[in-house]
Amino acid sequence: MSALGLVLMLLVSAPCSSATALRAGVSSPCSGLLVPEADARRALGCIGVDLPTCEADRVLDTRVMTAKMAACQESLAASEDHSAKLRSSIDGLLLVEPDPWWMNRGVWGTAGVGVGVAVTLAIMRALAL
Numbered sequence: 001m002s003a004l005g006l007v008l009m010l011l012v013s014a015p016c017s018s019a020t021a022l023r024a025g026v027s028s029p030c031s032g033l034l035v036p037e038a039d040a041r042r043a044l045g046c047i048g049v050d051l052p053t054c055e056a057d058r059v060l061d062t063r064v065m066t067a068k069m070a071a072c073q074e075s076l077a078a079s080e081d082h083s084a085k086l087r088s089s090i091d092g093l094l095l096v097e098p099d100p101w102w103m104n105r106g107v108w109g110t111a112g113v114g115v116g117v118a119v120t121l122a123i124m125r126a127l128a129l
Contacts, residue, residue: 021037022028035043101107 022034028034
């Protein structure tokens with residue numbers, strides 16, 4: 001039976017407007033939902049003890065989760081800052097400036113070939129004389 005059904009049965013029960021104790025075998029003057037006294041006491045205890053405890057636990061859990069969320073957001077912000085600093089450091093390390101012209105391999109390679117050709121031609125001319 002659903003909770004809605006129980007509530008509806010409690011609302012339409014007549015003529016009783018409050019709880020009445022019954023002995024076994026005696027017919028009830030009320031119609032609707034009949035609950036044993038032990039179950040009724042247990043339900044009242046649940047409402048009186050468990051419900052406030054549940055509310056207090058909910059408030060505590062809300063505060064704990066709010067604090068954890070704030071800590072996670074701070075950690076995320078610190079991680080993003082650290083990531084940005086690392087990225088700028090890596091970018092600085094990867095920045096390679098071009099060598100000046102006198103340190104260029106192509107220039108010295110060409111000059112070496114030219115000097116080699118000039119020396120070879122000079123030797124061949126000297127031997128031809």
